[in-house]
Amino acid sequence: MRTSRLLLRFGASLFCAAGITSATYVIEDIYDTDNFFDSFNFYTGGDPTAGFVKYVGAVTANDSSLAGYSSGAVYLGVDHKTRNPTGGRDSVRLASNKAYTKGLFIADIAHMPNGICGVWGAFWTFGPNWPSSGEIDIIEGVNMQATDSITLHTSPGCTLGSTGSLPTSNLSNTNCNTGNGNDGCSFSTANTEAFGTGFNAIGGGIYAMEWTSSAIKVYFFPRYSIPADITAGHPDPTRWGMPMASFSGSGCDIDSHFGQHAIVFDITFCGQWAGNVWSSSPCASKAPTCNAYVAQNPAAFTGAYWLINSVKVYQE
Template sequence: MYASRSLTLSLGALFACQVAHAQGGQYTLNVVYDESNFFSSFDFFSEADPTHGFVQYVDAQTANSLGLAGISSGGIFIGTDSTTQSPSGGRKSVRVTSQQQFTHGLFIADIAHMPGSICGVWPAFWMVGPDWPNSGEIDIIEGYSTQTTNAITLHTAPGLNINNKGSNPSTSLLGSDCGPNSSNTGCGQKTTDNQNYGDGFNAIGGGVYATEWTSNHIAVWFFPRTNIPADINSGAPNPSGWGTPLAKFTGSNIGGFFKNNQIVFNTALCGDLAGGVWPSDPECSALAPTCEEYVANNPSAFVEAFWIVNSVSVYNQAS
């Protein structure tokens, strides 16, 4: 736990994009987001939560003054208020979005801590394009409340049906239709390793999520902290040597459904997902009649509802 932390938020720093060739020529480094440039490269979202959560996303100045965003132990800290009793309008939290947009690439996120498996939380590390869902959405890490394993999901305009051929055999396909529907569930794959999400992820010091997005597929790997491939650590990633991905999505013209995506980290509270399932969740519903009541009246429950992101490296496929 990062209970004692010194947070600094450098909002004015500018970062010159570093470009280097990956060994073997498969991928070329586009940009690295780390403590030197993250907060000058990501914008703070401070509008009403589009997923109807009991949350107030705050701007950069407010996040900094409240200790909800900054640098902690060399990583990027993205937090949630854990001190305010009965906050009016929702508990304060942070949602940040990359200024740069991407179409295809290899996205390598080194994450030391994510929000824990806490009733009412809905954390996500994801990518999304403009004019949702027409430019696509890739949910790399997502879950809610006491969930213990990750769900990886795509959302698109109507017309994309996927399969999970090439996924880890233990990963199950939750749905093949990625288009919008009444519940906006998308096409997801449910994993089974409790080290890849929430409390289990934090217990091992996190690890690396690597996402390969090409015109033919979207594939996601997870590597625990002690098992990160040497080629990732050396800055020369080679997905062909990583073995079977945690989840792989393929489908006819999958590449045509995704473009101009931005990287997002956020921690929502309650809302359409965590709040919507509250009545049917025996563990969480035993704590309070509604998600909103629990989140409002139990600030200390959210001490572990934070991200520590060491870096996000983005590579382009070499021509």
């Protein structure tokens, strides 16, 4: 892995010297089937979102086939066999050992767990002493949502606008502070191919999050239209057009509100979001409560899994 990084950096210098192009970003880390489980740790504490879930460690996840490899990719799933599990359904939450401040994060994902009643799956980053170091929710949604939410959570004093985002995305709140009844600043997206069943039907795609001192942007590219510069390993966000979400503006010093983020994948059930909106969702006809449905219907969660080809982190 170290050799490949050196080659890529040397290659970028050659391109610049030849006058062909000047790479904005160079590869920092690659997480895939070669090193994913050596580079991420399993969280086994209680769910901070009060979900009906038990996060298990590496040994249990391996023995129960909740984490491993499938179809040449990293598999992260949930227990879909046990009826009425005590205290919650077994699942996994993994965070990278390495922390990052700014950069370009490109995740090639073939399948996500979302679009299923009771499920709350997320791909996100966060820093220490939450929320003082910020949180960036890149993929997130609950129950049978057809589109996802992209959200920032911060300590007080961070207000960001939506300049430069796709017009089909809606920023519902500009105050990113998480507290006093406020739940961060959040975009509602409109592309059904970017989330849940629509995403899985096309074989997934690429999510890219660019984090700089001036903006935090999230892009999505379906499997059939991934930019050539990403495929070539020389990503150039200036060529990608408008992102699904772009948080920017003078109302927030991004550098003071975001830092030292771990990369996280998780799957939880019910809790403060999926559970709280259960009665107003189409899922309400399946069971009186979210917890009851999750407990009594293990086979419903056969498709609740992440299939991750790679996560690549680039730095300027």
